[in-house]
Amino acid sequence: MKIFENPNPKDWAKLLERPTKTVDDIEAIVNDVFSDVKANGDSAIKSYTSKFDKVDLDSLVVSEAEIVEATERVSKKLKKAIKLAKSNIKAFHKAQRTNKVFLKTMKGVTCWQEKRPIQKVGLYIPGGTAPLFSTVLMLAIPAKIAGCKDIVLCSPPNKEGKIADEILYTAKLCGVTKIVKVGGIQAIAGLTFGAPSIPQVYKIFGPGNQYVTVAKQLATKYGVAIDMPAGPSELLVMADESANPAYVASDLLSQAEHGSDSQVILVTTSKSFAEDVNTEVKSQLEVLPRKAMASDAINNSKSIVVDNNEIALALIDAYGPEHFIVATNDNDYFVENIGNAGSVFIGNYTPESAGDYASGTNHTLPTNGFSKAYSGVNLDSFQKSMTFQKISQKGIKNIGPAIELMAEAEGLQAHKNAVTLRLKDLES
Known part of the structure; x- marks a missing residue:
């Protein structure tokens, strides 16, 4: 050094x-793959898998039989180590749960905040030269704790058309609901648009190379959230x-x-x-x-x-x-x-x-200087904070005049009327 x-x-x-390519060097390739997958679904995904991963697949979805066979091939010692890691990761992420925030901001006005799970999440697990089954633990465990309904895992297949045994075992252990043999840009595109073999999701998690990072950023243009730019x-x-x-x-x-x-x-x-x-x-x-x-x-x-x-x-x-x-x-x-x-x-x-x-702790973390503004993956990453409010008759009388004045000052008469109508009814 x-x-x-x-x-x-x-x-x-x-x-x-950082020794990384600029987005401009990669974005054209990513856009082409996204357009193809959006238009042609599984056929496009299989074509890119053949091109990039050098394997032709009849089916993209991992079967239950494949999971059982993979589980039998994982050694007892490694299973024990994975279970130890799962225990620690689960404990740390369960401790991140927060209680409902409930407050009466004034007489008759009640506000509260609750956490709700993101219903459909996609987990990208790098394969290739280092199949990262540890990343399955880091993503699937908090997703399960959060209560995510659909947990879809994508990981690139090897030359034999298989996903690493350790990834399949860990995915089953942690409650992943669907496993798909697809990686790279085409995996992120599939999770973004949906395809016969890959359910569309609301948020995509997981690290990857520079192409995956740019693909995740492009996914946000189509209304799909991502954990962070993790390259x-x-x-x-x-x-x-x-x-x-x-x-x-x-x-x-x-x-x-x-x-x-x-x-x-x-x-x-x-x-x-x-x-x-x-x-x-x-x-x-x-x-x-x-x-x-x-x-x-x-x-x-x-x-x-x-x-x-x-x-x-x-x-x-x-x-x-x-x-x-x-x-x-x-x-x-x-x-x-x-x-x-x-x-x-x-x-x-x-x-x-x-x-x-x-x-x-979680190992899915912001890279390329994004730690200046982003957190690493945690339990909140798989949840949304929803706010609620309830106003009584007494409450609208207390808060209503202030709302009327503020709406009128902004020139939003319909906003004012929504309060005025209620106050007039309460006066009659």
């Missing part, structure tokens, strides 16, 4: 650029000489192996520590099965040396990392003051992979 010493703040934006994975580590260079290197590589377009950054107050981490990265990289992919990501990454924690914090907030690890002599300073991060991991014994799998 190239080391940058005390970069000028005016150069931070350039230094912290290639990224990690920023803030560490000083109190940290373990081997641990830091392992964390950086854990994100780098996600894909060639991932990015990892080390921020530190010690150049010698940055050099020690580089040595560890080179050593650990040599034995990784995904060495080529991780190497590409490391080439997109950098170490930044700054003079003090205050400068470091300003730089980190400017970047807005998806994952943020802090391992310093003064972790509390960063924990108490960080403003922009998807999820924070504190101390030498809190690897980012704990949040990816089993600690309980």
Whole structure:
């Protein structure tokens, strides 16, 4: 990783650029696929699956028999690990439930707010080089807790036309209602418009590559909500000489192996520590099965040396990392003051992979700087807040005159009349 010493703040934006294509480079392809799927449904989806995933499918929907067979092939040890993760994730997301907000704002005027589930949700689960069955846990569990009626899972098939056994087992375990063998742009298009094999949904969740990210953003133009713009994975580590260079290197590589377009950054107050981490990265990289992919990501990454924690914090907030690890002599300073991060991991014994799998927090997080405005997926992501109000005769008398005056001042006479008619009837 190239080391940058005390970069000028005016150069931070350039230094912290993500290694991603612009939307313009991708949007034309996404628009073409969307138009085709909208017009031709399953036939278009199968055609793109053949083109992009190199497999021809007779049926897009996973059968119950396939799920049973896949479940039998998953080892007992892995099932136990998945169930442990499910328990922690379920507990943490159940704890996010909130009570009804009920208030009498004045005599005769009652307002309240309740949470209701989003009835139809689509879960996108990346497959390809790393079938992310852990993402099934992160999305299906809160969807089930929220009370979503239809939970549709899409994941790309492998060359044999199958979805990974672990994904199918976890989907069944977590209450997914339908599983479809489709990935990429065509999956997002199917969830957006609906097709014979893919139900149309109201909101789409899940991470993906840059094409999936742009496809999700395009889906919003057709009235379908999305969780967030979640693209290639990224990690920023803030560490000083109190940290373990081997641990830091392992964390950086854990994100780098996600894909060639991932990015990892080390921020530190010690150049010698940055050099020690580089040595560890080179050593650990040599034995990784995904060495080529991780190497590409490391080439997109950098170490930044700054003079003090205050400068470091300003730089980190400017970047807005998806994952943020802090391992310093003064972790509390960063924990108490960080403003922009998807999820924070504190101390030498809190690897980012704990949040990816089993600690309980959600790993579907905003990337590409969107942590400045977006939250990671949580229970509320699968719910809507609905407000209610009830006004009595006494209440309309109390509040009515104010409404009349305000409506008249805005020039909205019909709004005023809706109150005036009621008040006149109550006077008679």
